[in-house]
Amino acid sequence: RVILEETGGRSVQAGGSLRLICAVRSYDNSLGRMAWFRQTPGKEREGVAGCDRFGRTLYLDSVKGRFTISRDNIQNTIYLDIPNLKVEDTAMYYCAADLGRDPEIDASKFSYWGQGTQVTVSS
Numbered sequence: 001r002v003i004l005e006e007t008g009g010r011s012v013q014a015g016g017s018l019r020l021i022c023a024v025r026s027y028d029n030s031l032g033r034m035a036w037f038r039q040t041p042g043k044e045r046e047g048v049a050g051c052d053r054f055g056r057t058l059y060l061d062s063v064k065g066r067f068t069i070s071r072d073n074i075q076n077t078i079y080l081d082i083p084n085l086k087v088e089d090t091a092m093y094y095c096a097a098d099l100g101r102d103p104e105i106d107a108s109k110f111s112y113w114g115q116g117t118q119v120t121v122s123s
Contacts, residue, residue, distance in 0.1 A: 003026040005095075006094065006114045008117055022034070022114060023075075033098050055071070056102070090120050092116040
C-alpha cells in the first residue's frame with residue numbers, strides 16, 4: 001500500500017510563491033512516475049507536472065516555465081515550486097504516484113493518490 005501526504009498549501013497573495021511537498025509514507029521501492037495534479041470545483045482534475053525516478057519531467061503547457069517539479073528519491077518526496085502565483089492557480093493540488101516508468105500528467109496513468117492540499121491565491 002502506498003500513502004501519499006501533501007503539505008504546503010495555504011492562502012497567499014498573487015505574486016507570491018509556494019512549495020508544495022508530497023511525502024511517500026508507505027511505499028514500494030519500485031515506485032516510478034510521480035506527478036502533481038490540480039482540481040477546482042466543477043472541473044476535471046488536470047495534471048500540471050510529472051517526473052520519473054531519473055529526473056525527466058513533463059509539464060502542462062500553461063505552467064511550463066513557471067512551475068518546477070523535483071524529486072528526492074532518498075527521502076521519497078517530490079516538490080512543486082510555484083513562483084509568481086496567479087489567482088487562476090487556486091485549486092486543490094494532489095500528488096499521484098505509479099509503478100510506471102515514464103513521466104506522465106494523465107490521471108489515468110496513476111494508481112495512488114494523496115488527499116490533496118488547498119492553494120488559494122487572492123488578488
